[in-house]
Amino acid sequence: MKRFLQLIIVSVVVGLICLFISHKFTAKDHSKNGEKIYVYNWGEYIDPSLIKKFQKETGIEVIYETFDSNEAMEAKIRNGGTHYDVAFPSEYTVQKLKRQNMLLPINHDNVPNIKNLDPDYMNMSFDKNNRYSLPYFFGTVGIIYNKKAYPNDNFNSWNQLYNKKYNNDILLVDGAREVIGLALNKLGYSLNDKNSQHLEKAERDLRHLGPNVKGVVGDEITMMLEQHEANIAVVWSGVAAPMVQGSDEFDYVVPKEGSNLWFDNMVIPKTAQNKAGAYKFMNFLLDAQNSKQNTEWVGYATPNKAARHLLPDEVKNDERFYPSQESQENLEVYRDLGKETLSEYNERFLNFKMSLK
Structure with a gap:
Protein backbone atom coordinates (compact mmCIF):
# COMPACT_ATOMS: atom_id res chain seq x y z
CA MET A 1 0.00 0.00 0.00
CA LYS A 2 2.82 2.36 0.89
CA ARG A 3 4.55 1.50 -2.40
CA PHE A 4 1.29 2.16 -4.25
CA LEU A 5 0.89 5.60 -2.64
CA GLN A 6 4.51 6.44 -3.52
CA LEU A 7 3.82 5.59 -7.16
CA ILE A 8 0.73 7.78 -7.16
CA ILE A 9 2.66 10.69 -5.65
CA VAL A 10 5.50 10.26 -8.15
CA SER A 11 3.02 10.13 -11.03
CA VAL A 12 1.31 13.32 -9.85
CA VAL A 13 4.65 15.13 -9.46
CA VAL A 14 5.83 13.98 -12.89
CA GLY A 15 2.50 15.05 -14.35
CA LEU A 16 2.79 18.51 -12.78
CA ILE A 17 6.37 18.86 -14.06
CA CYS A 18 5.30 17.86 -17.57
CA LEU A 19 2.38 20.30 -17.40
CA PHE A 20 4.77 23.07 -16.31
CA ILE A 21 7.26 22.27 -19.07
CA SER A 22 4.47 22.05 -21.64
CA HIS A 23 3.09 25.42 -20.51
CA LYS A 24 6.58 26.94 -20.61
CA PHE A 25 7.27 25.82 -24.15
CA THR A 26 3.77 26.80 -25.25
CA ALA A 27 4.39 30.29 -23.86
CA LYS A 28 7.77 30.42 -25.57
CA ASP A 29 6.26 29.34 -28.86
CA HIS A 30 3.51 31.92 -28.45
CA SER A 31 6.11 34.69 -28.03
CA LYS A 32 7.79 33.53 -31.21
CA ASN A 33 4.53 34.05 -33.05
CA GLY A 34 4.37 37.69 -31.95
CA GLU A 35 4.85 40.76 -34.13
CA PHE A 138 24.81 61.16 -45.74
CA GLY A 139 28.39 62.00 -46.59
CA THR A 140 30.99 62.70 -49.24
CA VAL A 141 33.89 61.01 -51.02
CA GLY A 142 37.26 62.61 -50.40
CA ILE A 143 40.90 62.17 -49.45
CA ILE A 144 42.22 61.32 -46.01
CA TYR A 145 45.95 61.72 -45.47
CA ASN A 146 48.57 61.53 -42.75
CA LYS A 147 49.60 65.09 -41.90
CA LYS A 148 52.82 63.92 -40.27
CA ALA A 149 53.89 62.01 -43.36
CA TYR A 150 53.02 64.93 -45.66
CA PRO A 151 53.04 68.10 -43.52
CA ASN A 152 53.30 70.49 -46.48
CA ASP A 153 50.58 68.96 -48.70
CA ASN A 154 46.87 69.84 -48.58
CA PHE A 155 45.33 67.44 -51.14
CA ASN A 156 42.71 69.96 -52.21
CA SER A 157 42.78 68.65 -55.78
CA TRP A 158 42.39 65.20 -57.31
CA ASN A 159 45.48 66.04 -59.37
CA GLN A 160 47.55 65.89 -56.19
CA LEU A 161 47.15 62.12 -56.01
CA TYR A 162 49.07 61.72 -59.29
CA ASN A 163 52.29 63.19 -57.91
CA LYS A 164 55.09 60.63 -58.24
CA LYS A 165 56.21 61.24 -54.66
CA TYR A 166 53.22 59.22 -53.44
CA ASN A 167 54.44 56.05 -55.15
CA ASN A 168 52.76 52.97 -53.61
CA ASP A 169 51.27 55.05 -50.79
CA ILE A 170 47.60 55.46 -51.79
CA LEU A 171 44.61 53.26 -50.97
CA LEU A 172 41.37 53.38 -52.95
CA VAL A 173 37.93 52.25 -51.84
CA ASP A 174 36.67 49.25 -53.77
CA GLY A 175 33.89 51.06 -55.62
CA ALA A 176 33.54 51.57 -59.37
CA ARG A 177 31.62 54.82 -59.17
CA GLU A 178 33.95 56.30 -56.58
CA VAL A 179 37.18 55.47 -58.42
CA ILE A 180 35.97 56.13 -61.96
CA GLY A 181 34.30 59.18 -60.45
CA LEU A 182 37.51 60.73 -59.13
CA ALA A 183 38.99 60.54 -62.63
CA LEU A 184 35.82 62.02 -64.14
CA ASN A 185 35.92 64.89 -61.65
CA LYS A 186 39.62 65.46 -62.33
CA LEU A 187 38.89 65.67 -66.06
CA GLY A 188 35.98 68.06 -65.54
CA TYR A 189 33.18 65.58 -66.29
CA SER A 190 30.05 64.69 -64.32
CA LEU A 191 29.96 61.78 -61.89
CA ASN A 192 26.89 60.64 -63.83
CA ASP A 193 28.56 60.83 -67.24
CA LYS A 194 27.26 58.26 -69.75
CA ASN A 195 29.57 59.23 -72.63
CA SER A 196 31.73 56.20 -73.47
CA GLN A 197 34.53 58.38 -74.78
CA HIS A 198 34.67 60.26 -71.49
CA LEU A 199 34.64 56.99 -69.55
CA GLU A 200 37.49 55.69 -71.70
CA LYS A 201 39.48 58.86 -70.94
CA ALA A 202 38.80 58.34 -67.23
CA GLU A 203 40.07 54.76 -67.40
CA ARG A 204 43.21 55.84 -69.26
CA ASP A 205 43.75 58.63 -66.75
CA LEU A 206 43.58 56.17 -63.85
CA ARG A 207 46.43 54.17 -65.40
CA HIS A 208 48.69 57.15 -64.64
CA LEU A 209 47.56 56.95 -61.02
CA GLY A 210 48.33 53.21 -60.90
CA PRO A 211 52.00 53.37 -59.69
CA ASN A 212 50.89 55.37 -56.64
CA VAL A 213 48.15 52.89 -55.67
CA LYS A 214 49.11 50.41 -52.97
CA GLY A 215 45.75 48.68 -53.14
CA VAL A 216 42.03 48.80 -53.79
CA VAL A 217 40.59 47.70 -50.47
CA GLY A 218 37.47 47.46 -48.32
CA ASP A 219 36.93 47.58 -44.58
CA GLU A 220 40.64 47.15 -43.81
CA ILE A 221 41.38 50.64 -45.10
CA THR A 222 41.20 52.18 -41.59
CA MET A 223 43.54 49.61 -40.08
CA MET A 224 46.05 50.04 -42.91
CA LEU A 225 46.12 53.81 -42.43
CA GLU A 226 46.44 53.57 -38.67
CA GLN A 227 49.28 51.07 -39.02
CA HIS A 228 50.98 53.32 -41.60
CA GLU A 229 50.87 50.72 -44.34
CA ALA A 230 49.78 53.66 -46.47
CA ASN A 231 49.42 57.36 -45.72
CA ILE A 232 46.74 58.48 -48.20
CA ALA A 233 43.34 57.07 -49.12
CA VAL A 234 40.25 57.90 -51.13
CA VAL A 235 37.41 57.12 -48.74
CA TRP A 236 33.85 57.88 -47.72
CA SER A 237 33.63 60.65 -45.14
CA GLY A 238 32.25 58.34 -42.48
CA VAL A 239 35.40 56.23 -42.66
CA ALA A 240 37.52 59.34 -42.21
CA ALA A 241 35.51 61.05 -39.44
CA PRO A 242 36.51 58.86 -36.45
CA MET A 243 40.17 58.98 -37.49
CA VAL A 244 40.23 62.73 -38.05
CA GLN A 245 38.18 63.71 -35.02
CA GLY A 246 39.93 61.22 -32.78
CA SER A 247 43.50 62.42 -33.36
CA ASP A 248 45.52 65.20 -34.95
CA GLU A 249 47.43 62.78 -37.17
CA PHE A 250 44.98 62.75 -40.11
CA ASP A 251 43.00 65.26 -42.12
CA TYR A 252 40.15 64.86 -44.64
CA VAL A 253 39.59 66.98 -47.75
CA VAL A 254 36.96 67.10 -50.49
CA PRO A 255 38.88 68.18 -53.63
CA LYS A 256 37.95 71.47 -55.27
CA GLU A 257 37.06 69.92 -58.65
CA GLY A 258 34.06 68.31 -56.99
CA SER A 259 33.01 64.97 -55.59
CA ASN A 260 30.05 62.86 -54.57
CA LEU A 261 27.39 63.81 -52.03
CA TRP A 262 25.72 60.51 -51.16
CA PHE A 263 22.64 59.56 -49.18
CA GLN A 325 25.52 74.97 -48.75
CA GLU A 326 28.25 76.76 -50.70
CA SER A 327 30.47 73.67 -50.58
CA GLN A 328 27.60 71.43 -51.66
CA GLU A 329 27.23 73.35 -54.90
CA ASN A 330 30.35 71.56 -56.12
CA LEU A 331 29.07 68.12 -55.14
CA GLU A 332 26.96 65.70 -57.15
CA VAL A 333 24.45 63.08 -56.08
CA TYR A 334 24.75 59.76 -57.91
CA ARG A 335 21.94 59.01 -60.34
CA ASP A 336 20.83 55.65 -61.67
CA LEU A 337 22.89 55.22 -64.84
CA GLY A 338 20.96 52.29 -66.25
CA LYS A 339 22.19 48.73 -66.55
CA GLU A 340 24.30 49.21 -69.67
CA THR A 341 26.25 52.24 -68.46
CA LEU A 342 26.72 50.80 -64.97
CA SER A 343 28.18 47.68 -66.56
CA GLU A 344 30.63 49.88 -68.45
CA TYR A 345 31.70 51.60 -65.22
CA ASN A 346 32.23 48.21 -63.57
CA GLU A 347 34.14 46.84 -66.55
CA ARG A 348 36.47 49.82 -66.78
CA PHE A 349 37.02 49.72 -63.01
CA LEU A 350 37.88 46.02 -63.25
CA ASN A 351 40.32 46.77 -66.08
CA PHE A 352 42.01 49.35 -63.87
CA LYS A 353 42.26 46.96 -60.91
CA MET A 354 43.75 44.26 -63.12
CA SER A 355 46.34 46.72 -64.43
CA LEU A 356 47.61 47.16 -60.86
CA LYS A 357 48.77 43.56 -60.61
Missing part, protein backbone atom coordinates in the same frame (compact mmCIF):
# COMPACT_ATOMS: atom_id res chain seq x y z
CA LYS A 36 8.08 40.98 -36.16
CA ILE A 37 9.70 43.27 -38.67
CA TYR A 38 12.41 42.32 -41.12
CA VAL A 39 15.14 44.95 -41.54
CA TYR A 40 17.80 44.91 -44.29
CA ASN A 41 20.73 47.30 -43.79
CA TRP A 42 24.42 47.81 -44.48
CA GLY A 43 26.84 46.13 -42.08
CA GLU A 44 27.89 48.07 -38.96
CA TYR A 45 25.23 50.69 -39.73
CA ILE A 46 23.11 50.88 -36.61
CA ASP A 47 23.86 50.86 -32.89
CA PRO A 48 22.81 47.33 -31.79
CA SER A 49 21.57 48.68 -28.46
CA LEU A 50 18.96 50.72 -30.34
CA ILE A 51 17.49 47.55 -31.81
CA LYS A 52 17.15 46.13 -28.29
CA LYS A 53 15.61 49.39 -27.12
CA PHE A 54 13.06 49.35 -29.97
CA GLN A 55 12.12 45.75 -29.20
CA LYS A 56 11.68 46.56 -25.51
CA GLU A 57 9.59 49.67 -26.17
CA THR A 58 7.32 48.20 -28.83
CA GLY A 59 7.32 44.43 -28.24
CA ILE A 60 8.16 44.02 -31.94
CA GLU A 61 10.95 41.54 -32.67
CA VAL A 62 13.52 42.80 -35.20
CA ILE A 63 14.93 40.26 -37.64
CA TYR A 64 18.04 42.08 -38.80
CA GLU A 65 20.09 41.19 -41.89
CA THR A 66 22.94 43.01 -43.63
CA PHE A 67 24.19 43.47 -47.18
CA ASP A 68 27.49 44.77 -48.58
CA SER A 69 26.34 46.38 -51.83
CA ASN A 70 23.28 48.08 -53.27
CA GLU A 71 23.23 45.51 -56.04
CA ALA A 72 23.09 42.59 -53.59
CA MET A 73 20.31 44.30 -51.65
CA GLU A 74 18.32 45.06 -54.79
CA ALA A 75 18.61 41.49 -56.07
CA LYS A 76 17.40 39.99 -52.79
CA ILE A 77 14.43 42.34 -52.55
CA ARG A 78 13.51 41.56 -56.16
CA ASN A 79 13.76 37.80 -55.63
CA GLY A 80 11.35 38.11 -52.72
CA GLY A 81 12.78 35.28 -50.59
CA THR A 82 12.47 37.48 -47.52
CA HIS A 83 9.74 40.09 -47.27
CA TYR A 84 11.74 42.97 -45.78
CA ASP A 85 9.75 45.69 -44.08
CA VAL A 86 12.50 48.34 -44.03
CA ALA A 87 15.59 48.56 -46.25
CA PHE A 88 18.38 51.12 -46.57
CA PRO A 89 19.40 51.72 -50.22
CA SER A 90 21.61 54.51 -51.51
CA GLU A 91 20.15 57.30 -53.61
CA TYR A 92 20.68 55.87 -57.11
CA THR A 93 19.21 52.55 -55.97
CA VAL A 94 16.15 54.33 -54.61
CA GLN A 95 15.75 55.73 -58.11
CA LYS A 96 16.10 52.27 -59.64
CA LEU A 97 13.71 50.59 -57.18
CA LYS A 98 11.14 53.32 -57.82
CA ARG A 99 11.38 52.80 -61.55
CA GLN A 100 10.92 49.06 -61.11
CA ASN A 101 7.83 49.62 -58.92
CA MET A 102 9.44 47.86 -55.95
CA LEU A 103 8.75 50.49 -53.26
CA LEU A 104 5.67 51.61 -51.36
CA PRO A 105 4.95 55.34 -51.08
CA ILE A 106 5.65 56.66 -47.58
CA ASN A 107 2.78 58.26 -45.70
CA HIS A 108 4.56 61.09 -43.88
CA ASP A 109 1.72 61.29 -41.34
CA ASN A 110 2.83 57.89 -40.06
CA VAL A 111 6.34 59.21 -39.31
CA PRO A 112 5.80 62.23 -37.03
CA ASN A 113 9.53 62.49 -36.29
CA ILE A 114 10.04 63.47 -39.91
CA LYS A 115 9.86 66.99 -38.44
CA ASN A 116 13.40 66.41 -37.10
CA LEU A 117 14.93 66.07 -40.57
CA ASP A 118 16.86 69.01 -42.01
CA PRO A 119 15.07 70.48 -45.07
CA ASP A 120 18.51 70.91 -46.68
CA TYR A 121 18.69 67.13 -47.07
CA MET A 122 15.12 66.55 -48.17
CA ASN A 123 13.45 66.73 -51.58
CA MET A 124 16.57 65.54 -53.42
CA SER A 125 16.59 64.90 -57.15
CA PHE A 126 16.49 61.09 -56.77
CA ASP A 127 13.21 61.24 -54.82
CA LYS A 128 11.29 64.49 -55.09
CA ASN A 129 9.17 65.29 -52.03
CA ASN A 130 10.57 62.15 -50.36
CA ARG A 131 7.65 60.19 -51.68
CA TYR A 132 9.43 56.84 -51.35
CA SER A 133 12.40 57.42 -49.04
CA LEU A 134 13.62 59.24 -45.94
CA PRO A 135 17.31 60.12 -45.45
CA TYR A 136 19.22 58.03 -42.90
CA PHE A 137 22.88 59.11 -43.19
CA ASP A 264 21.57 56.27 -47.63
CA ASN A 265 17.84 56.12 -47.09
CA MET A 266 15.02 54.27 -45.38
CA VAL A 267 12.41 52.70 -47.66
CA ILE A 268 9.52 50.25 -47.40
CA PRO A 269 9.72 47.52 -50.08
CA LYS A 270 6.47 46.71 -51.84
CA THR A 271 6.58 43.16 -50.48
CA ALA A 272 6.64 44.35 -46.82
CA GLN A 273 4.41 42.28 -44.52
CA ASN A 274 4.36 44.65 -41.53
CA LYS A 275 3.95 48.21 -42.77
CA ALA A 276 2.78 49.49 -39.39
CA GLY A 277 5.90 48.04 -37.76
CA ALA A 278 8.06 49.57 -40.50
CA TYR A 279 6.67 53.02 -39.77
CA LYS A 280 7.28 52.56 -36.04
CA PHE A 281 10.90 51.55 -36.71
CA MET A 282 11.59 54.51 -39.00
CA ASN A 283 9.96 56.92 -36.59
CA PHE A 284 12.00 55.44 -33.72
CA LEU A 285 15.26 56.01 -35.63
CA LEU A 286 14.27 59.61 -36.36
CA ASP A 287 13.74 60.43 -32.69
CA ALA A 288 16.32 63.11 -31.81
CA GLN A 289 17.97 61.22 -28.93
CA ASN A 290 17.97 57.90 -30.77
CA SER A 291 19.39 59.52 -33.89
CA LYS A 292 22.12 61.24 -31.86
CA GLN A 293 23.10 57.93 -30.28
CA ASN A 294 23.07 56.20 -33.65
CA THR A 295 25.14 58.97 -35.26
CA GLU A 296 27.80 58.75 -32.57
CA TRP A 297 27.98 54.97 -32.96
CA VAL A 298 27.99 54.84 -36.79
CA GLY A 299 30.24 57.87 -37.37
CA TYR A 300 28.56 59.26 -40.49
CA ALA A 301 26.81 62.61 -40.80
CA THR A 302 23.16 62.77 -39.83
CA PRO A 303 20.45 64.59 -41.82
CA ASN A 304 18.51 64.77 -38.55
CA LYS A 305 18.67 68.44 -37.55
CA ALA A 306 17.33 67.85 -34.04
CA ALA A 307 19.93 65.14 -33.42
CA ARG A 308 22.74 67.25 -34.83
CA HIS A 309 21.98 70.00 -32.31
CA LEU A 310 22.69 67.46 -29.56
CA LEU A 311 26.13 66.52 -30.90
CA PRO A 312 29.36 68.04 -29.50
CA ASP A 313 30.28 71.38 -31.10
CA GLU A 314 33.50 70.00 -32.60
CA VAL A 315 31.43 67.40 -34.47
CA LYS A 316 28.33 69.31 -35.57
CA ASN A 317 30.33 72.36 -36.69
CA ASP A 318 32.97 70.40 -38.63
CA GLU A 319 32.43 71.45 -42.27
CA ARG A 320 34.64 68.63 -43.49
CA PHE A 321 31.75 66.30 -42.65
CA TYR A 322 28.82 68.72 -42.62
CA PRO A 323 29.59 70.71 -45.78
CA SER A 324 28.10 74.19 -46.10
